[in-house]
Amino acid sequence: MYRVLYRKYRPPTFADVWGQAHITEILRKQITTGRVAHAYLFTGSRGIGKTTCAKILAKAVNCLHPKDGDPCGECEVCRGIENESITEVVEMDAASNNGVGDVRDLQERLAFAPTQTKYRVYIIDEVHMMSDSAFNALLKTLEEPPQHVLFILATTEVQALPATILSRCQRMDFRRISAEDIAGRLEEIAAREGVIIEHDAALLIGRIADGGMRDAVSLLDQCLTRSQLVDEQVVRDAAGLAGHEHILELSQTIYRRDAAAAIIMLDRLYGMSMDMLHLGDELLSHYRSLMIINTVSKPEELIIATTEQLAELKEDAKNYPLSRIMGIIDTLQGTMERMGRGAQRRTEMELALMKLCRQADEDDKAVIAALEQRVKTLERAVREGIPAAETKPKQPEAPPVANDRLTQISDAAQPFDRWSEVIAALEKESNALFSMLNGSRAFVSDRYLLIETTDMAADLLNQSASKAIMHRILEETIGTDYRLAPYRPSAAAGSKEPSQADRLLERARSLGANISED
Secondary structure, eight states, X not given: OOOOHHHHTOOSSGGGOOSXXXXXXXXXXXXXXXXXXXXXXXXXXXXXXXXXXXXXXXXXXXXXXOBTTBOOSOSHHHHHHHTTOOTTEEEEETTTSOSHHHHHHHHHHHTSOOSSSSSEEEEEETGGGSOHHHHHHHHHHHHSOOTTEEEEEEESOGGGSOHHHHTTSEEEEOOOOOHHHHHHHHHHHHHHHTOEEOHHHHHHHHHHHTTXXXXXXHHHHHXXXXXXXXXXXXXXXXXXXXXXXXXXXXXXXXXXXXXXXHHHHHHHHHHTTOOHHHHHHHHHXXXXXXXXXXXXXXXXXXXXXXXXXXXXXXXXXXXXOHHHHHHHHXXXXXXXXXXXXXXXXXXXXXXXXXXXXXXXXXXXXXXXXHHHHHHHHHHHHHHHTOOGGGSOOOOOOOOOOOHHHHHHHHHTOEEOTTHHHHHHHHHHHOHHHHHHHTTOEEEEETTEEEEEOOHHHHHHHTSHHHHHHHHHHHHHHHSOOOEEEEOOOOHHHHTOOOOHHHHHHHHHHHTTOOOXXX
């Protein structure tokens, strides 16, 4: 009978485990020094090696001839644990054995010393599924276990475990495995199987697996049923993905706000048996890449893509302001949540595409708002008989300030005591700007409003749409407009933090209290 790859190539020793060296090295050292804990808690997402390491640990502590903390794999104990003929190493699934009766049955067996091994080992998988009464029954055993008993608890939802259980286990947090590490392992398996997998295809499987080696090897198994030469197209077909070209095309229709073209393209992909949940996930990944490109200086360090694909992503990113990307991601996440709860997936994706093509982005809102404000100003001038020359024109945006000049202005600036009013008004106008600026500070110096915030927020503020929103809010809220610039004091001036009294005074004034410094 054919043996599936993820079982065939399950690591037999700690040295063979990929991507979890921070854990395997600790376990090997504990075994070689004889400092094995009585209870371990392995946490992390699925398919990243928790159960594999638990089984290796069970063999290593009982192995007759261990090698540097690894089981030899050849002695009768190692072979017996592997073929499950030794019954003193027990693997329980808490999803189906989660009652207090199951724990009590386990406790009755603990009193008997092992006859075939040094330790009785109990591996309890998905331990978060246990009932409260089962946890209470297990607690006493974890507090004072027999010397010959070792517990290994594994879970994907550590937050669901009682604090009393957590405090009695040595916790090991498993990490998601990088796409590069997964690709390396898949290429190694392919070579041993006598088949070929292209590196780009192995990377794509790594991205799809989302850090899980087991899912990656299983997907490789599916690919090999289609072809002995695994390229990107074979992976897409096996996983039911739309593919990079289709996602780019769909992104272009969203950028053009062409709802009809987007719906027609979705119908074509649906007819090709593309899974709508996978499609939504691919779109989310695409717009995350655009967000990264528009935010960081070296996006290639955070995006898994070929050189050609990265170049295409950078071109697509030029079409989107950051505010619109954030809105698209928010809409897609809501769609994915509803599909995950069982909503009709095709209809949900159609609704999402309609929203993405029809919702106005921040640039449109800012332009419309600026025009409305200008119309209101002109109407007031006509109504009150004010000559057009006397109406207050929008203050032209200042050209970029040289760094030396900006430092001088910042050093001379004073705290802006009405900044909290501006932030409150901003919450109603722009979620993106409010999220970036909430909790920041502002200062005034001559005609400048200097904002102390992150580089990412400064980049967002530098966009014309963001500037238009800020100028309008300043005029409507405090009746005064300023030229906007980042707060960049010299090192000496920046190190002078305001005293507690200064902070209280600034806060009181922002709330409208008339308090003198005396």
